[in-house]
Amino acid sequence: MLDIKYVRAHFDEVKEKLSKRGEDLADFDRFGELDSRRRELIAQAEELKAERNAASQQIAEMKRNKENADEAIKKMREVGDRIKELDGELHQVEDDLQYIMMRVPNIPHDSVPVGDSEDDNVEIRRWGDVPEFGFEAKPHWEIGTDLGILDFERAAKTTGSRFVFYRGAGARLERALAAFMLDLHTDEHGYEEMLPPFLVNRTSLTGTGQLPKFEEDAFLVGEEDYFLIPTAEVPVTNFHRDEILDGGHLPESYAAYSACFRSEAGSAGRDTRGLIRQHQFNKVELVHFVKPEESYDMLEKLTGHAEKVLQLLGLPYRVLKMCTADLGFTAAKKYDIEVWIPTQGVYREISSCSNFEDFQARRANIRFRREQGAKPEYVHTLNGSGLAIGRTVAALLENYQQEDGSVLIPEVLRPYMGGKERIVPSK
């Protein structure tokens, strides 16, 4: 959520920056009217409440002296009714204002390129050499199925489309990647490991910004208002909801492994085969809580941590700076890391690293104190995938495939694979 006071003071500037996102801002225009009506009502109601408080004291005094207070009580009854009316209208106005503000996206940072679509994202670097195959390379779902380590058909039987069984060396590879990533981030990059709940409540999804606008993207479980998490970002960011952190302990950095669940509403027909777009996948998510002045440095570091995973795995990738049209609802600035998928001849998103500034912190009420007794300030939150594991498996299978159908295992993963150097057909 945006800072109401800031919006009040800089309305035209905010609106102009938001318009670069290509958002419909019709509702946003009601801000000024609602905001000033709100303050008007507060002033009126509070004046009457002050009057009531004073009168109540007098009535108490009179009662104690056994005097008759009927006159004062009668008068206050009317004041009370008037307060009730004003508070009623105030609630309505605040609900309306809240409705609007919860649906306004974050303001893009000045360093974000202005654009109309994903075509306007800016590539800022590439790493690694794209492999050349002396044979016809197979897509990862074929490799995986032929090796007997991925089973999409049986997953369709037990569950439905966009699900998969990993088996044998495939399941082990998944586990190896998760362990490798977590070890790297905790041992080398200084993160605290976390294993979060995979279900969250509505308040948490609102805190990180998935709700109220994007409810159709999430899976609702039962009637308990529990949602399957679309990313560990949600539980881990909300870990500190409604807290005031000690400034001396910042930044707080967490590496969380979790399953992620996405309804993929609106993606029907896209990436229907393989591991790229599943309803369920695993991911190691990196989450930071930092002081405002440190968040942009942290965004660069965070992106570097995700890149390091790909470098150690030897997978070619590129980094894109997302333009205003492709930022997502909550980010002020975002880098996507895309890994090379040989058979598609393109780079595909495998990580997304964002600085939300205080947008999530405001929604989730996460603050810090610079020192004892100081006023609480909102933290800045950031997160990035480090990495999405399903897509990493896809990239590994394709980039490391051999002419005989086997797949080489990158050296850094071999200790996690029982020393195995390659995956060969099980039969």
Added chain:
RNA sequence: GGAGGAAUACCCAAGUCUGGCUGAAGGGGUCGGUCUUGAAAACCGAGAGGCGGGUCAAACCGCGCGGGGGUUCGAAUCCCUCUUCCUCCGCCA
């Protein structure tokens, strides 16, 4: 799933039956000081958070005793509801 109990400020905790003089006793911790070679202890002193309105900034005002709603001139205190936690019984990975 059944039966009880609890939620007060950074922490512990009184007040709730008997509504008003309770922004809320007391203790701990915190901060400053005395003492000490230094520390601890002891003693003296300080401050009670947060949100909103208001202001150049203050003053000032309102809210606030888990959340929401109600009764009342007035609610930490009475009523309803929700959430969370605890104890016992049952079931269970």
